[in-house]
Amino acid sequence: MALSAACAPASHPAPAPRAIAPHLLPPIYAEVYGTAKADRAISRAQWTLISRCMKEKGFTYRSDDPAEAGAEDRPKPFGLESLEQPVATQQKPGVEKPGSVGKDYVRALYGDESDRITAKGTAMKVSRPAKGCQAQAEVHLLGEKNRLRWMKTRIGLYEAELEAQSRLQKAPTYTSLNADWRTCMKRAGFEFREPMQVLEKLPAKATFSAEPSARADVACKGKTDYLRSAYTGLAAAQRKVLEKSPGLLTTWKTLLRRQYEIARQVLAEPSPTPAVARPAG
Template sequence: MKSHRATTTTGIAAIGLAAAVLLSGCGAAPDGRPSGRHPAASSREPSPAESRTLARAEQVLISRCMDARGFRYEVTDVVGASGDGARSFPYAVDDVAWARAHGYGGREERSRARALEVDPNQRYFHRLSPSARVAARTALTGASPVGLSVKAPTGVTITASDEGCIADAERTLYGDLEGWFRVKVVTMNLRPVRETRVHRDRRYTDAVGRWAACMRKAGRPYTSPDESRQAAARFGESLPAPEADAAGTALAVVEATCATSTPLARVSHALDHSYGERLREQYREELAERWRFQNAALPMARRLVPPSPSASPGKTEPSGGSHA
């Protein structure tokens, strides 16, 4: 799978936030049958605002758990903050105006990296002694990734600990930790399956051939969007940031122009939609069950995370833990 996405982050803060992130669904909610686990919960897909509330509630619970175990953990959205440049183009950059403004998103990725450097959990984690750092990681994620195991639609088996504060937070919020982990892993891995299927489709590869011919005419002899992005990444390795951004932006504009002037943009969007619909139907029960888990957890999440109009991405707020 080839895609243009935000840089992956590591460390105690990234682990905690990644565990709390709830993807917003893949489309309209299926007509799922009532679940014995949540017979009264709706299978309506939660709104983005509701998903953010759930994610933040999980962070509050993680913070309280870590505090009880003698460690500090602040609730902050800084690692997951995103701006106008946070867009994904898994098949080709196909928005010329966006490309002119953002290139391949390098400036935004550097901004996210800088935000991570000042994240209070990252700073706290790195200030700990090696032994205390191990203890903090164990408190957060469990001693080892065992206890939870699910085979994702990608074919990869995902494992996690059923101990530690992440597991405790999810168990508190969703009740059935194993059931929640199963539907979370399955539904969060539908997107890479969809993108892989599009990339392998003959209609997509034929469209890429037309795109490559356009690129050659423009003096950019790249055979695929992935190859042009690799070229843009090399600019960052050999040029100062401003020059690399300018060179990358110029290349991204050509990529987008060729994507929209050939069938590539139209074909990739159509295939993405078609494969997405098939996957939604194939995994309709898992999607409906995930949304039932989330809707059943919303009352608790709202008690943990009262509305805060002043809250903004990147701003650390009181977590509800005694340390905050």
């Protein structure tokens, strides 16, 4: 299916962009960012395990209950998809609340600062604590060997996302689609190279529906069928990139399933009661 579409005359009513059906989402987005139920259970189980571990060491885990945290949203590489305001991003589970904590607390949670495990990808690396309550919780859910495997898999998927995006940018059909969108925006009185520029130039706390450039962007995406066409192209690019690492998504789904199954077992157990915090040392 071609990515380009003719821009409708500016005098016609602007149709809203069609919502992206789940089956049209690029495969990495669908598998990594489309698992909210499992993610919530895993985050709550991890919080429960860390809280128990910290209690055994004489501390109260100073972190928001992940039930109060917002789910991670999928990437939106083409800017605005509607004029609806996004839900305010809340603190992610497992992130400590602000405040002063002692060295003993930090050591109990994260272990020795110099003792870390590192996963490397093609162009990036990520490290996490090797010991401490945080690491113990992750090992409980994943297993000792699978913890590093999970980190490497996530790096691989992230790098695949970037490579697919780069491939899409060079595709003639995507270039044509952006040209149609630019023509439509120019008729509306705006000069932008591509849709992400619109979002980047909006005021920090902008109300999308009140911003003329945002309204024009969403309208032009509707007229050019931009989102469906662009996501179709990105899905094809991601599938092409994943051909080089055919086991990447399979490994991700297997390890996610394992964590979810164990998380459900953890959450079926009684929740920890707060311990009396030991003086910070």
